[in-house]
Amino acid sequence: MLIGARALPGHAAAFSAFNPATGAALEPQFGSAIISDVDLACELADQAFDAYRETTLEQRAAFLEQIAQNIMDLGPALVERAMLESGLPQGRIEGERGRTVNQLRLFAKVVRDGRWQGATLDSALPERVPPRPDLRLRKIAVGPVVVFGASNFPLAFSVGGGDTASALAAGCPVIVKAHGAHPGTSELVGKAIQAAVASCGLPEGVFSMLHGDGRTIGTALVNHPAVKAVGFTGSRQGGTALMRTAAQRPEPIPVYAEMSSINPVFLLPCALENRAGALGTSFIDSLTLGAGQFCTNPGLVIALDGPALESFCASAAAALEEKGAATMLTSGIHSAFTEGVARLAGAQGVTLVGRGKAGDGPCAGRAALFITDAANFVGNPALEDEIFGASSLVVRCSDLEQMHQVAAHLDGQLTATIILDQDDRDAALALLPLLERKAGRILVNGYPTGVEVSHAMVHGGPFPATSDSRSTSVGAGAIDRFLRPVSYQDLPAYLLPAALQENNPQQLWRVRDGELVKA
Amino acid sequence: MLIGARALPGHAAAFSAFNPATGAALEPQFGSAIISDVDLACELADQAFDAYRETTLEQRAAFLEQIAQNIMDLGPALVERAMLESGLPQGRIEGERGRTVNQLRLFAKVVRDGRWQGATLDSALPERVPPRPDLRLRKIAVGPVVVFGASNFPLAFSVGGGDTASALAAGCPVIVKAHGAHPGTSELVGKAIQAAVASCGLPEGVFSMLHGDGRTIGTALVNHPAVKAVGFTGSRQGGTALMRTAAQRPEPIPVYAEMSSINPVFLLPCALENRAGALGTSFIDSLTLGAGQFCTNPGLVIALDGPALESFCASAAAALEEKGAATMLTSGIHSAFTEGVARLAGAQGVTLVGRGKAGDGPCAGRAALFITDAANFVGNPALEDEIFGASSLVVRCSDLEQMHQVAAHLDGQLTATIILDQDDRDAALALLPLLERKAGRILVNGYPTGVEVSHAMVHGGPFPATSDSRSTSVGAGAIDRFLRPVSYQDLPAYLLPAALQENNPQQLWRVRDGELVKA
Structure with a gap:
């Protein structure tokens, strides 16, 4: 664990990461935090807060850039460890590393x-x-x-990911509760941040990272009086527990x-008529990307019934048959996916359109596409539950009015596609x-x-x-959350503060008497 | 009650307003809403939403200005009714009316x-x-x-007040739960808004106003699935119940x-030394303004112990003795004030500095000033409870460090004064x-x-x-709450929407590729 400038062994519940491709435990073991570690990290953060929030814009930007540089300087060791812990391929991890450092640089x-x-x-x-x-x-x-790191982006939505970058940019010290699925990756990135805190001469409490169970350590962190906001990416169950x-x-x-979304895709009639086959193929490519382990994975397709939809389904089924099984992130995610697909397969009024290839390996996920009709979908809320992974459901509508009924019936979503x-x-x-x-x-x-x-990105939604x-967790707007x-009335x-001084030393765009000016 | 374009008698629990100066019930009686009224108002609001949120900027601004004009056109009838229901003097009500229409015009x-x-x-x-x-x-x-109207500003924080103005400005239909203390004032302003909806050709569901009990009708409104946000000004108990x-x-x-604040005033040593007497007098003027019935009333004074503080207290006590009792807004507010003052008078380590004149009339509030020391204040959380009305507590500190301890110990506040x-x-x-x-x-x-x-106003706080x-309920920033x-990705x-079209038809300042431009 990293508490301020210290690197400490966890005092409780030792655990290992697992390689999801083989099921083998990975060296070394990590130890979990106890409550006094939570208190120490939070108190250091509180002590660091006033000094850190008043660093100059340049100091804070340079700090974010230093974190990005330190992450790149970890080189292949980071990529290899992240691949081992997540089962994600090298290209994806390298791409995600690029996204992570670009994100830090954007916030700079x-x-x-x-x-x-x-x-x-x-x-x-x-x-x-x-x-x-x-x-x-x-x-x-x-x-x-x-900040609670996510499992599906061990870099971009984890220790040095978007929540951390935007909170640090805002001037908030950050305490990360590392995700248990990639403790080694977390430690590497955490140390990169810790080193940047030190080399930039910032108070040590600006960053800490703890391992531990979400229910005990996570809850203790959220309950600590010094903590003033929480960032989380994960399940609906986990997110709503933190909200409570x-x-x-x-x-x-x-x-x-950021919790649960099935990202409906609406196929409008002419598009479906004109290019049903091509749409079936491109849709399956999107559905199966990264084993479907994206919060923006298209888990619902809404279209008018008819021969064109049959062509779409036939094309999708054919494309699906060619898709090999993909290693999922953890055995827990794999079981939840398998159970979700089985539940959908057994649901009344739902029929199978096609499946991907089966695989071996303990976490091999086999993609699936189902179909149902609009009345059944609207009448059965369970069909709207997110199945995290490459599973999607086609909803057949009799006409555009029924398509609107399905749209109006939907829960809040991260995305909707036309x-x-x-x-x-x-x-x-x-x-x-x-x-x-x-x-x-x-x-x-x-x-x-x-x-x-x-x-202009919004990664958010009702x-x-x-x-x-009212918020986004990706893009420049994420800073506003913190x-x-x-x-200030009649201050000498x-x-x-510099931002409000008469001579505008930061050369800001400011609203003066209602008008935007830079003078 | 006003539900969309209709004016309906309430079906339940008839009630009257009271003149707090005399205790007499005021004609006419008003009827409360039942659940089906809540449903109807919310459904109309939901139906109006898409059309209203896409009105042009000019249409929406003209609508807000029309509301302001209609309120002014109510003339003396509004002022007289508000005076009768609130016990507030004519100058104050007229000033508040000016504030209310200026607020609507600012949002335009x-x-x-x-x-x-x-x-x-x-x-x-x-x-x-x-x-x-x-x-x-x-x-x-x-x-x-x-929107839940407040008792203490029957115009500016009520039916046509800041919450309503900012929500309408944002493009949100509004349903007001009128405050039971000024139903007649509420009805007059509600009809002014209803008339503006009609004359501006907007869908009727843009505005409704219901009477009724907060626990039943208020809760039903907050629970309705069509409702997406709540504005409230009132007690901590009421506000936290709505939050739950x-x-x-x-x-x-x-x-x-917007709930509970005691608005600490820190008297720094040199200022206290140089002008203790004048500060005592001006402080009492602020404390007793409007019978102390402001969320920003200065309920706490923090200063270093010594002869200068004694002078301050002597001056304050003398000024207080000259202050006549003031009619408070309702008998409930008056009893709560009287009980709060009695509790403070009986609290350990708290002594009386001075009191205002006693009065007759059923709601006559008698101002009060008490003193305690910092250790007692920090050790007794009840001393930090808001007493709504003209009551304040001086906290004596031994040195600046103890003054900092008191500051660090405080709950979140709307204001802090130096x-x-x-x-x-x-x-x-x-x-x-x-x-x-x-x-x-x-x-x-x-x-x-x-x-x-x-x-640049913030009427908000932790x-x-x-x-x-993260929000303010007063000033231009209040619109951001709603x-x-x-x-929008790759839209033809x-x-x-107009705001995002290539040729910038609204002539907006926009952020393009990270830079603020108007071109």
Whole structure:
């Protein structure tokens, strides 16, 4: 474990990572935290908070860039360990490493840019009755943040992933509860961050990382009074448990949990008519990418019944038959997937369209596609449960009105996709408002599995996709989750933070008396 | 009650308003809602949502301005009724009416300006490997909002107050649960809004207003699946009950509750030394303003012990003796105030500094000032409970370090005030970071009771001041509470909302590829 500047053996419950391709335990063993470790990490974070949040924009940006550099400097050792612990192939891990360091560098740019502070100035109006005071607003960091790493992105959504990067960018110390499936990867990245804290001369409490069980150590972290927000990527069960814990604290705190989404794909009639076969193939490519282990995996297809849909299904089934089994991340994920597919196969009114190849290996996941009709889907909420992995369900609709009923019936989603052709214009215009209510991102003629790290990305959406539809966990906007506004009234110049000083030393875009100006 | 375009008599539990100055019931009687009224109002709001959120900026701004005009057009009838129901004097009600219509007009400006949409565009990079899609983000309204009016501002924080104005500005239909203390005022303002909905040609479900008990009708409103956010101003008990209800829904929703704050005032040593007497007098003026019935009433004074503090207290006590009793808003508020003052008077280690004049009238509140020492204050959490009304507690500290301990010990606050002179510079610099953690607004050499409606105002703060420290309920930023981001990927031009169209028809400031531009 990494607590501030220290690297400590865990005092409790030793455990190992497993290679999901072979089922073999991996050396070395890791030890879990005890409650006093939680207290120490949280107290160090609290002590570091005021100094860290007032580092200059340049200091904070350089720190994020140093973390990125340190992660790259880990070289092949990081890639190899992540491959062993996750079963993911080298290309994917290297790509994910690129995404992770680009994310840190994006937040360095966001920090330097300074717009996240929301600097706003209202001039005093001493002659007005009553006189208006001088008011200046900036956003500041909320306080120490606890981050729960995800299993499916051992780099990009884990120790040095988007939650950590955005919280550090905001000025929040971070305490990571490392995911038990990749403790070795976590330790390597954690040390890279710890080294950056030291070389940048920051207070040690800016970063800590603990191993341990989510129910005990995770809950203790969320309950610690110094902690002011939580970032989480994982299951609906895990996320809602954290939401309950956080809401029941003496001081409730925000939880940003990215949880459960089946990412509906709407095949509009003309597109389906014109290219059913090609769509079947490209859909299966998206469904089976990375063994389907993406929160944005397309787990639902909605289309009008008819010969074109039959062609789509035939093409999809044929493509599926060619897809080999893929090693899933952990035996737990593999069992949950297998059980989910079996449950769907046995559900009333659901029939199999096709399956991928079977495989050996203890965690080999076999892709699956099912079909049902709209009435059955709408009447059976269990059919909307996420099955994490390469499984999807086609919902046959009798007409566009029934397609709208299915859309209106859906839970909140990370994404919703419309596949359309020129002549689907009216159908698309009618569908869009329904989907805006349901999803954080709406795509046309693509598949949702790619999540760009940029300024306009939203990786979020209404519950249960996330716990807080007002936020995104990917992209520049993720920093906003860890900020709160403070207004300063009639402060003398020497008390004003840099962002609000009269001569604008940070050269920020600011709102002055309602207008955006840089002067 | 006003449900969409209808004006209906309440079907349950008839009740009257009371004149707090005399205790007399006021004509006419009002009827409370039943559950089917809640359902109807929420269904109408849901039906209105898509059309209302896509009104043009100009349409929405004109609607807010029409509401303001209709409220002014109510003329003296509104002022008289509000005075009768609240016991507040004419000048105060007229000032509050001005604040209310200015608030609506500020949000009209905010809507027209369009920055609230957060328009962000990332250009496609088709040559990149993998290609980057075209991504565009805007913020959209969350959905129908339930607003609970406050008792202490029958206009500015009630039916047509800040919560309603900011939710309507965001594009959310609003259902108001009117406060039982001013049903007549509520009805007048509600009809002004209803008339604006009709004359602006908006769907009737954009606004409804129900009377009824908070526990039954209020809870039913918060539990309705069509409702997506809640605004509330009132007691900590009421606010935390709504937070629990909202968190336990199948789909949890955000609650913006502005609840409990004692607004500490720190008298720094040189300021106290130089002008103890004048500070005592001005402090009492702020404490007793409006019978102390402000969420920003200064309920706590922290200062170093010594002769200067004795002068402050002597001056305050003398000023207090001259303050007549003031009619409080309701008999419930008056009893709670009287009991709170009695509890404080009887608390261990607390002594009386002075009291205002006694009065007759059933709701006559008699101001009070007490003193205790820092150790007693820190050791007794009950001394930090808000007493709504003109009661305050002086906390004597032995040195600046103890003053910091008191600051660090405080709960979240709406405001924190520093009274300082030139030579208090170092003490102020040391205190500021502590206060930034605790409060939404920090003032120097003023009193917190005035809350300017402008761009840089924060009327918010960490729990229990509010349920969500990331927000403000006053000022332009209040609109952000009712928005969520949606990202659009590779949409054809005809599907793009105006804010994101290539030619920027709304002439917005937008973030394009990370840079703020208007072109």
